[in-house]
Amino acid sequence: MKKRGKKLISLLVALGLVASMLTGCGGGASESADSSSEASAENTSEDGNMSLVVSHQPFSHGLPSYIGEKEGTFAENGLDMEILWFTGGNTQNEALGADEWGAGAYGSAPAIAAGIAYDAKIIGIHVGDNVSLGYWARPDSDIAQIQGEVEGSPDIYGNADTWRGKTILCATSTSVHFGLVATLAKLGLTQNDVNIVHMDVPAAYAAFKAGEGDIVALWDPQNYQAEQEGWVKVSSGMAFPEEFPTVFVASQKAIDENWDAVYTWFKTSIEICEKYHDDLDTQAEYLLQMQLDNGIDTDEEQAMRFVKDRPLPTLEQQIEYFSGEYGSRKMDTVMEGVIDFFVDQGSYTEEDKQTLIDNGFIDSEFIEALAEERGVPME
Numbered sequence: 001m002k003k004r005g006k007k008l009i010s011l012l013v014a015l016g017l018v019a020s021m022l023t024g025c026g027g028g029a030s031e032s033a034d035s036s037s038e039a040s041a042e043n044t045s046e047d048g049n050m051s052l053v054v055s056h057q058p059f060s061h062g063l064p065s066y067i068g069e070k071e072g073t074f075a076e077n078g079l080d081m082e083i084l085w086f087t088g089g090n091t092q093n094e095a096l097g098a099d100e101w102g103a104g105a106y107g108s109a110p111a112i113a114a115g116i117a118y119d120a121k122i123i124g125i126h127v128g129d130n131v132s133l134g135y136w137a138r139p140d141s142d143i144a145q146i147q148g149e150v151e152g153s154p155d156i157y158g159n160a161d162t163w164r165g166k167t168i169l170c171a172t173s174t175s176v177h178f179g180l181v182a183t184l185a186k187l188g189l190t191q192n193d194v195n196i197v198h199m200d201v202p203a204a205y206a207a208f209k210a211g212e213g214d215i216v217a218l219w220d221p222q223n224y225q226a227e228q229e230g231w232v233k234v235s236s237g238m239a240f241p242e243e244f245p246t247v248f249v250a251s252q253k254a255i256d257e258n259w260d261a262v263y264t265w266f267k268t269s270i271e272i273c274e275k276y277h278d279d280l281d282t283q284a285e286y287l288l289q290m291q292l293d294n295g296i297d298t299d300e301e302q303a304m305r306f307v308k309d310r311p312l313p314t315l316e317q318q319i320e321y322f323s324g325e326y327g328s329r330k331m332d333t334v335m336e337g338v339i340d341f342f343v344d345q346g347s348y349t350e351e352d353k354q355t356l357i358d359n360g361f362i363d364s365e366f367i368e369a370l371a372e373e374r375g376v377p378m379e
Contacts, residue, residue: 049080050261052254055092055104056083058294059219060310061126061246062105063283064269066290073272079264085294087200089113090173096120102254103262107175108338111247115356116348121255121363123266124248125321125331127310133179133237134223135168136208136216143215144232153186157234160187167195169204170217175237176201178244178338180217181345183235190345202296220306221291221298243334255363266366267373273312283307319371322364323378331362 056062065083068074074081084101086092089110095101096118107129114120137143143158143166150156163184170180177196184190199207201222208216209229218226226233237244248269250262276283288303298306321331339356342348364378371378 049075049078050258050264051080051082052103052258052261052265053082053084053101054265055086055095055101055106057086057088057092057106058291058296059132060287060306060312063287063290063307064272064312065105065265067272067276067286068268070286074265074268077264077268079261079268081265087202088171088174090171091200093117093173096251099251099253101251102258103248103250103265105246105248107178107246108244108335109175109178109342110173111249112335112339112342112348112356113173114249115359115361116352119252119359120249121252122247122331122335122361123250123262123363123366124270124313124318126246126248126313129175129244129246130179130237131309132219132223133176134218134220134226134233135176135180135183135235136218136223136226136231137214137234139230139232141214141232141234143234150186153239155233155236155239156183156186157232158187160189160193163187163189164193165195166214167197167212168215168217169197169199169208169213171200171204172196172198174201175244175246176217176219178341179235179237181347182341183239185341185345186239220309221296221302224302224305225297244338245334250363250366255365263366263369267370270313270315270318270370274314277312277314280304280307283312315367315370315374315376318367319376319378322362322367326360326362326364327357329362329364335362 054065056065062083062085065081069081069083084095086095089106092104092106093110093114096114105126111120111122115122137157143162146158146162148154149159168180170177180196181191184194197213201218204213204216205218205222205225207213215234216226248266254262284300284303284307287307288298288300291298291303321334322329324330326332339348339353343350343353368378
């Protein structure tokens, strides 16, 4: 049941890439057939199963793949899957640029960057990301002494004067970076008004604990550990109203050359999400082990908090966000809000936004295929 990427040829023509592709391939029909055969061989394992490398961080959006790997669900569905683990979306994108993986999951911010730089596609919605974001100062910080001065955002501490010039430890090009920029915007500031030092979240937590920086940007479980340290949460993803989901993604190459494997991975992931959606105990057990396997300092209590805050997505939710005409779907509206925010902040341009729209950045074909297979209407 193989579908090709929508409007692929017209998109290539619009981007002026057809000529360069033909030049690179020599333009011969036999060479095209050879390339197709080679791609098929590359995407098939020794036992004849489909093969796919997926990209994750050890958080809720990596949980379905982890569970499926441990339980053998992907193999049962004819897919040999390899998981590459990363500490953040920026390093995932570096690996995507090197063609090291074909599908995966991460936050909206790195997905946008991947869509612009590498023509990656959002193919599904995953767990919400707002709850993950926390920005912490020490109790004696001048920021921590002021609350209620940011209009419409009472959960943001301090004011423009107290934030200005601060050194902030933050994993750039990730969800926590988006939240930081959103916080600064609420304060009437930009990134140029503070000193952002890039560090992956675990390293940022350790550095802040050692006395570096004025503010640290964290996600869970480091947020839980920050609470235990007695630090003050001076902003969070809940301090601004924008919806900010994590997402399933796939590279255009994987969609073109390995559609069946990407579909099987996505379909199986949704099945696992639905199987364990209400089984928080099992979710927490798997999440705890996944994070311990990846060197994250956590415990059973933190794992349970983690999964309670992040309900796994179902096909019903996918249909809710991806049904309708391209450009007017709920997911289009959500992501347009995130993209517009970055454009307003000068991180991207209107041309970048138009590139995403023209390239079909939000791709519903896998959700449509799964809905059709289950006999569920896209409404």
